[in-house]
Amino acid sequence: MNYKTLEERQTNVAEVVGTISKLPTVTHEIEGERFLDFEVEVERLSKAKDIIPVTISERSMGTKEFKLGDRVLLFGQYRSHNKNVDDRNKLILHFFAKDIEKTDEQDKNDVKLTGFICKPPVYRTTPFNREICDILLAVNRPNNHRSDYIPCILWGRNARFIADQSVGTKIETKGRIQSRIYTKKLENGEVEERTAFEVSCDFVAIVEKSKHQEDLGKEII
Numbered sequence: 001m002n003y004k005t006l007e008e009r010q011t012n013v014a015e016v017v018g019t020i021s022k023l024p025t026v027t028h029e030i031e032g033e034r035f036l037d038f039e040v041e042v043e044r045l046s047k048a049k050d051i052i053p054v055t056i057s058e059r060s061m062g063t064k065e066f067k068l069g070d071r072v073l074l075f076g077q078y079r080s081h082n083k084n085v086d087d088r089n090k091l092i093l094h095f096f097a098k099d100i101e102k103t104d105e106q107d108k109n110d111v112k113l114t115g116f117i118c119k120p121p122v123y124r125t126t127p128f129n130r131e132i133c134d135i136l137l138a139v140n141r142p143n144n145h146r147s148d149y150i151p152c153i154l155w156g157r158n159a160r161f162i163a164d165q166s167v168g169t170k171i172e173t174k175g176r177i178q179s180r181i182y183t184k185k186l187e188n189g190e191v192e193e194r195t196a197f198e199v200s201c202d203f204v205a206i207v208e209k210s211k212h213q214e215d216l217g218k219e220i221i
Contacts, residue, residue: 168210
């Protein structure tokens with residue numbers, strides 16, 4: 001597998017090994033190039049499973065053929081785009097695969113992101129006193145004027161650490177792509193089951209303080 005540039009590795013790199021749970025189908029075309037969407041199921045150490053939506057170009061897929069249950073290795077980036085749903089913009093997250101091949105490797109789910117905190121961190125505790133902090137990370141694409149906006153969740157000591165950081169702080173984080181089911185109460189009173197996607201982080205480090213924090217002279221511990 002021909003891994004990409006160092007710059008890409010420093011900003012947005014993801015590698016997944018899992019099982020195809022939804023077959024690739026052509027869903028859209030951009031500037032004459034067709035793209036396929038499918039899903040891969042990845043098992044956690046806890047035996048819970050994450051369902052990861054994947055997009056790949058027809059050119060990258062080449063002549064390779066896959067069936068349900070095939071084990072695949074994917075290399076690419078975790079990306080986002082906005083989609084208009086019921087007259088509202090919705091953030092859609094997906095694994096953008098640049099390479100795919102069959103494999104016998106064990107399940108893997110690794111993502112590394114370097115970007116900027118673009119909304120104030122949201123810190124909270126669960127009823128069992130587990131500390132959680134949610135952030136939205138803006139990750140610039142190399143050689144591109146676009147950014148991907150990736151929701152990230154941090155736990156415990158990392159949650160406390162990131163809760164004190166300001167918008168504009170540049171961080172590096174590592175973790176896994178996570179899917180989780182939640183229920184949403186609609187305006188008509190009905191309850192709908194939905195799936196949320198995010199990066200569950202087990203490592204975080206400050207790359208550069210925000211200008212706001214420097215002006216305040218705030219010490220980062």
